[in-house]
Amino acid sequence: MLDVEKDREPVIWAEGLTKRFGKVQALDGLDLSVPAGTCYGLLGPNGAGKTTAVRVFATITRPDGGEVRVAGHDVVRDARQVRRQIGLAGQHAALDEELTGRENLQIIGRLFHLGRRTARRQADHLLEKYSLDHAADRLVKTYSGGMRRRLDLIASLIISPTVLFLDEPTAGLDPRSRLQIWETVRALVADGTTVMLTTQYLDEADQLAAQIAVVDAGTVVARGTPDELKAIIGSRVDVALAPEASLADSALALRAIAADGAVPDVDEDGRTLSVPVAADSFTLPAVVRQLDSAGIDVLDVGIRRPTLDEVFLTITGNNSKAEHESLVP
């Protein structure tokens, strides 16, 4: 790990975190350490324990075991201190539908004990800054999904929190609204806010998170930067053969470059082959030379880096128990 992290206390830190709901072990020894001023992604299938973890960090749910510190305070013993420094935006917009946007923000500001005037000023400021002032005095139930989610995010920024928890902030949003939320998150991180983001959208984690923890069955099964995670399963070489080339010969030739003993996938109808290779071990010309020296005519060759989706499926797919649980809604 980086040296910087040693001198700085992590802003979110959990060790051996456990939580059980009835028969479901939602968290099963989760360990996490999030450095200040970064965006940290929690990635995992439905039911993996992401939301429960965030609810523990945000002092809503009491853990059964383990230790959790957020912004320097224990979430159980010093919950109040933690609550003064965090913001939370959930997967369901946590707003009063029967109040206007402005009223929602003012009430939340007053419950944060900002005082009536500061709460009002802060509400006006945020509505303007995030261009919702045109709808500020309309009831939230008339808002579109994107507007609600934006207001929800703004509501979590009322106190300018040091740590912001976003639980699937863009689930179900249209692309434009997603981009707006992403922009906001980037701006907040640039300002020094520590953001913890849970998501099922891997491109979202890829876009926003500096570090990612893949959570499955209540525990972290892999962690690292998006690039580090992609390196776990390496790259692939895809080859499309010319009509006269032999599939068998090509497969043999590709085995020479395959990652330790991997066998190429052969698509006989499409006349294509695909083989995993160790990450960044080959350049494209090297692959072409290999095929050329074996006398194989190809139409197309490409080295493809894995998407986070493939990483995700590889890491979480091995765990049949988790797969079973993720089927349960």
Added chain:
Amino acid sequence: MTQPLQRKTTPLTGFGDGLTIMIRNLLKLKHKPGQIIAELIVPVVMVLLFGYVFGSAIAIENGSSYLEYLMPGLLVMGAVLGALSSLTAIARDNGLGVMDRFRSMPMERWSVPFGQTAATLVIGVVGLVTMSVVGLIFGWRAHNGLVPALGAFGLILLLYYAVSWLGAVLGSLVDNEETAARLMMLALPLVMISNVFVPTGGMPSALRALADWNPVSAAVTACRELFGNPGAPSGDLAWPMANPVPATIGASALILLVCVPLAVYRFQKEAS
């Protein structure tokens, strides 16, 4: 990096939080003028319906009008049913994601049920005043002067407040508006097995015991005495009928003693 905005808090902060929650719940009403109008029309309908439909068939001792007998009962019944309606409001409120946000905020958690019941109480005062005015228009009077009358209103509001906490507990248990609405239907027999519409004297003995020990009956009897309206029970009386004022205060205090800690506990408890 910006520091979070914050203010010093004191032990009194929780009351401020409760006040904010109350304002929040009342603000919602402001955006629903239809509901306000409905709240105002219900008392009129109840006085007319029960006063004239029942009144035309039921004769009262020494020639008083049935409305004189009925009004204390209607005021108590309206209060108890109105207070229990907090059940649906609180069930809906607690089902909202916004409660999770509140739980993650540095506010006092106990302030939420206090604010919710305070908002209910404000609505209750308005309802009580409206129904009294409607009663006055149709000829009901309080005969014993202002102070006993205010005492009667105080008793009604005490019982109302206690029942609204019962509603808060039930509302936090169901967390679902439809179930809450069904549960509300059960309130009707609770109110009807009492002396609201008819004296308990003619009821079968088991039912009469139930009706006599129903806090609603105690409150109604107390109000009849304090307003100087007809219908005071006579003969061999159950304790609450003989001591209606202490019985009403005692029953309300008991409900509050049980329900306030329960409702606060229910809200403080993590949502799973």
